[in-house]
Amino acid sequence: MFSRPPKGIVINRKKQENRNRGFKDLRIGGSHEKKIWAALLLLTAAVNVTAWNSQAFCDWHVKHLFPLSVNAYGRLMSVFPFSVGEVLIVLAVVFTAAAILLGLARIFVRKGRGKLLISAFLRAYAWGFLAVFMIMTYNCFILYHASEFDETYMAQKAQRTYTDRELILVRNHIVSQLNELTRQLERDGDGFLVYEGDMKGEAIAAMQRLGGEYELLSGYYPQAKGITASDFLSQQYMMGYYFPFSMEANYNTSMYIVNVPATLCHELAHLKGFIYEDDANFIGFLACINSDDPFYRYSGYLSVLSYVEKEYKSASGKQAFDCLSIAESVYGDDIFLTKEAWEKVEENAVVETAVVKAASNQFTETTLVVNGVSDGMKSYGRVVQLLLEYYDGILYDCGPGYNGGAVLAEASAISSS
Ligand SMILES: [Zn+2]
Numbered sequence: 001m002f003s004r005p006p007k008g009i010v011i012n013r014k015k016q017e018n019r020n021r022g023f024k025d026l027r028i029g030g031s032h033e034k035k036i037w038a039a040l041l042l043l044t045a046a047v048n049v050t051a052w053n054s055q056a057f058c059d060w061h062v063k064h065l066f067p068l069s070v071n072a073y074g075r076l077m078s079v080f081p082f083s084v085g086e087v088l089i090v091l092a093v094v095f096t097a098a099a100i101l102l103g104l105a106r107i108f109v110r111k112g113r114g115k116l117l118i119s120a121f122l123r124a125y126a127w128g129f130l131a132v133f134m135i136m137t138y139n140c141f142i143l144y145h146a147s148e149f150d151e152t153y154m155a156q157k158a159q160r161t162y163t164d165r166e167l168i169l170v171r172n173h174i175v176s177q178l179n180e181l182t183r184q185l186e187r188d189g190d191g192f193l194v195y196e197g198d199m200k201g202e203a204i205a206a207m208q209r210l211g212g213e214y215e216l217l218s219g220y221y222p223q224a225k226g227i228t229a230s231d232f233l234s235q236q237y238m239m240g241y242y243f244p245f246s247m248e249a250n251y252n253t254s255m256y257i258v259n260v261p262a263t264l265c266h267e268l269a270h271l272k273g274f275i276y277e278d279d280a281n282f283i284g285f286l287a288c289i290n291s292d293d294p295f296y297r298y299s300g301y302l303s304v305l306s307y308v309e310k311e312y313k314s315a316s317g318k319q320a321f322d323c324l325s326i327a328e329s330v331y332g333d334d335i336f337l338t339k340e341a342w343e344k345v346e347e348n349a350v351v352e353t354a355v356v357k358a359a360s361n362q363f364t365e366t367t368l369v370v371n372g373v374s375d376g377m378k379s380y381g382r383v384v385q386l387l388l389e390y391y392d393g394i395l396y397d398c399g400p401g402y403n404g405g406a407v408l409a410e411a412s413a414i415s416s417s
Pocket residue numbers: 242266267270276277280
């Protein structure tokens with residue numbers, strides 16, 4: 001007998017076929033997609049392994065590939081008047097939370113449109129995650145294994161060791177510059193500094209001037225952008241951020257204005273491939289002190305004062321030094337936020353500052369250590385070594401024949417024993 005299936009069943013079968021085709025297409029696409037995803041992940045991991053093992057590869061990257069980031073991507077991001085990086089961070093948090101929730105939901109949603117939608121979202125999230133890993137590798141991770149500033153530009157001096165004698169000369173020079181400059185600057189009725197010039201423009205000009213001497217710092221710079229959540233940044237004791245995923249230099253708009261010039265130049269230094277904090281501190285310092293603008297010079301000297309003072313104080317525990325005292329107004333300016341700004345921050349705080357600061361410190365410490373900076377946040381203070389190298393030949397001469405170091409080391413040993 002010849003029987004035909006009822007019409008309804010035919011339709012259902014067609015529907016089923018269509019559905020199957022749909023699933024099949026998804027499955028085929030899925031497996032290809034997965035292979036491409038996994039291949040890119042492995043490739044990026046391999047690039048990271050290469051970076052950890054070859055400084056030459058990283059130096060080549062900083063010189064030839066990395067500049068494309070700021071010249072193309074950074075230029076594109078500069079079109080937006082707000083910090084794109086800040087928006088991306090918020091989106092990343094929202095999408096990650098959604099991915100976790102939907103990942104859990106998928107255990108219970110086993111079929112139908114819901115399953116398809118969840119799968120599509122999770123696939124998109126996986127691609128987003130890979131994109132972030134690739135961009136971070138290209139714009140950040142590799143940079144941690146490239147030559148540091150002094151290895152590239154002060155190679156001979158980087159080998160030298162300096163003594164308390166040079167430290168005192170550098171410290172006194174910085175203090176004398178600050179004492180001189182503090183009298184020239186404009187202040188408001190409360191004694192706080194005010195600035196009327198083109199802050200962001202001068203940061204770019206100062207960095208480009210430095211580029212005339214240090215080639216890696218030459219070329220295009222985007223304008224730095226203020227962070228909307230600056231009060232939250234203050235709670236982290238952060239003056240600025242370089243966002244590798246948006247190639248932006250961002251800064252804290254709540255902090256005391258004298259910190260802004262050095263911070264802008266510090267963040268712009270990161271955009272040129274100098275990822276180390278001590279390098280960025282030093283480059284920021286150099287850009288500022290070579291500016292024609294006294295406010296910039298003051299900000300530059302002030303940005304390293306606390307690091308130098310810390311070393312100076314531990315050195316002066318060993319023996320008595322001629323001490324140049326720091327002017328009252330310099331002390332007054334060496335603050336992160338004004339009292340008034342702190343009150344505003346505390347008023348609007350959602351989480352206690354101590355908690356935010358501890359979490360932020362832990363995050364920074366972990367980021368640095370994971371990227372091979374074994375001394376973590378202490379690395380910020382290595383700027384003093386760079387200052388000692390820079391002033392070698394300017395304030396003193398510690399050429400290869402110099403033996404003052406040995407004499408001072410003995411003197412230190414005697415006085416401390
Ligand atoms: Zn930095």
